[in-house]
Amino acid sequence: MDRREALQGVVALTAVAAAANASAQQEQHHHHHGGGKYAALMETAGDCVKTGETCLTHCHDSLATGDKSLGQCAKRVSELMAACSALRSLAAQNSRFVPQYARLTMQVCDACEKECRKHASKHESCNACAESCAACSKECKALTT
Known part of the structure; x- marks a missing residue:
C-alpha cells in the first residue's frame, strides 16, 4: 500500500465517522428534550x-x-x-x-x-x-x- 492509498483510506474512514457522528447527534436530539x-x-x-x-x-x-x-x-x-x-x-x-x-x-x-x-x-x-x-x-x- 502506498501513501496515496493510505491517505484515501484515512479520508474515507474520517467521512464515515463524521456521518455516523452526525446521525447519532440527530438521533440523540430527537429522543432527548433538554432534560x-x-x-x-x-x-x-x-x-x-x-x-x-x-x-x-x-x-x-x-x-x-x-x-x-x-x-x-x-x-x-x-x-x-x-x-x-x-x-x-x-x-x-x-x-x-x-x-x-x-x-x-x-x-x-x-x-x-x-x-x-x-x-x-x-x-x-x-x-x-x-x-x-x-x-x-x-x-x-x-x-x-
Missing part, C-alpha cells in the same frame, strides 16, 4: 456532586495528614453527594417524588454550605462546594414554595 421540567435542578445537583467530590478529596487529604479541622466538612459533603445524586436521578426520571425530596436535599445543601463556609477563605474547594450548595438549595426552594 425535562427539572433540567435546572439536574444541573445544580450535578454541580454539587462534582464540587463535592473535589472538596471531599481535599478533606480526606487533610485528614490523612492528621489535620482534623475538616472532619465535619467531610461528613456534610458525604451527605451532600448522596442527597444530590439521588435528587438528580429522580429529576431525570421526572419522578413525582422530586418536590418532596427537594425539601430534604435543600436542608442537606444548607448544612453543607454552612460547614464549607467556615473553611472557604482557606480552601478553594470548600468555597466552590459552598457556592454549589447555595445554588442547588435555591433551585430546591423554588420547587418547594
